[in-house]
Amino acid sequence: MTMRLRQLEMTLQGLVGFVHPRPALEQYSTPAPLAARLLFLAHGQGDLEGRTVLDLGSGTGVLACGAALLGAARVTGVDIDPDPLTVARENATRLGVEVEWIEGEVSDLPTPVRDQVFDTVVMNPPFGAQVRHADRPFVNAALAHGRTVYGIFNAGTLPFLAAYIGERGECTDAIAATLVLPRTMRHHTRDRVEVPVECVRIRSRVA
Ligand code: SAH
Numbered sequence: 001m002t003m004r005l006r007q008l009e010m011t012l013q014g015l016v017g018f019v020h021p022r023p024a025l026e027q028y029s030t031p032a033p034l035a036a037r038l039l040f041l042a043h044g045q046g047d048l049e050g051r052t053v054l055d056l057g058s059g060t061g062v063l064a065c066g067a068a069l070l071g072a073a074r075v076t077g078v079d080i081d082p083d084p085l086t087v088a089r090e091n092a093t094r095l096g097v098e099v100e101w102i103e104g105e106v107s108d109l110p111t112p113v114r115d116q117v118f119d120t121v122v123m124n125p126p127f128g129a130q131v132r133h134a135d136r137p138f139v140n141a142a143l144a145h146g147r148t149v150y151g152i153f154n155a156g157t158l159p160f161l162a163a164y165i166g167e168r169g170e171c172t173d174a175i176a177a178t179l180v181l182p183r184t185m186r187h188h189t190r191d192r193v194e195v196p197v198e199c200v201r202i203r204s205r206v207a
Pocket residue numbers: 025026027028029030056057058059060061062063078079080081084104105106107123124125126137
């Protein structure tokens with residue numbers, strides 16, 4: 001039986017987030033309402049149930065675990081930082097879902113991911129707030145390893161994203177959403193930040 005949106009949101013809400021978030025890696029867990037939106041966009045298009053799914057920059061595992069809960073056949077999460085991977089592993093265990101967690105850098109993916117193509121990639125990549133164009137290696141890896149890609153990007157990025165992707169793929173859907181961030185890092189000056197974002201679906205032509 002498939003989960004409803006609200007049910008998924010509540011389940012993801014209970015997961016553990018970053019213990020010591022590293023600003024340079026733009027580490028923040030996707031808030032449950034936004035994660036659930038992205039995942040249901042994918043689910044509604046038939047891109048999760050029974051599919052193989054790769055979460056690039058999986059962090060504490062919100063998207064990967066959510067994909068597993070929505071019936072993905074096989075889920076893999078990759079992150080450069082072993083600390084959130086430990087949290088992700090515990091989150092998955094607590095939910096009773098199976099995810100393969102791999103430590104690795106998106107621009108130089110380790111085996112076996114390096115040689116694999118997945119039905120679906122989900123990702124909430126760094127927006128490039130700390131390092132300019134930090135999202136580009138994510139877009140490149142997603143297009144190379146996923147037939148269909150779902151990503152969260154800054155609102156207004158779509159034309160630039162489409163230009164950057166070029167002939168490698170096509171942005172087929174974009175829904176507007178809000179990323180509500182609690183104050184988790186020292187350089188944040190306000191208690192709560194609302195960032196307008198877009199959940200974008202991309203069909204790869206190169207995977
Ligand atoms: N996908 C998670 C985390 C988003 S934060 C969620 O939705 O909650 C972005 C994540 O990307 C962080 O966990 C960070 O460690 C990871 N990351 C940043 N640069 C990376 C890189 N070059 N390769 C792999 N992971 C990276």
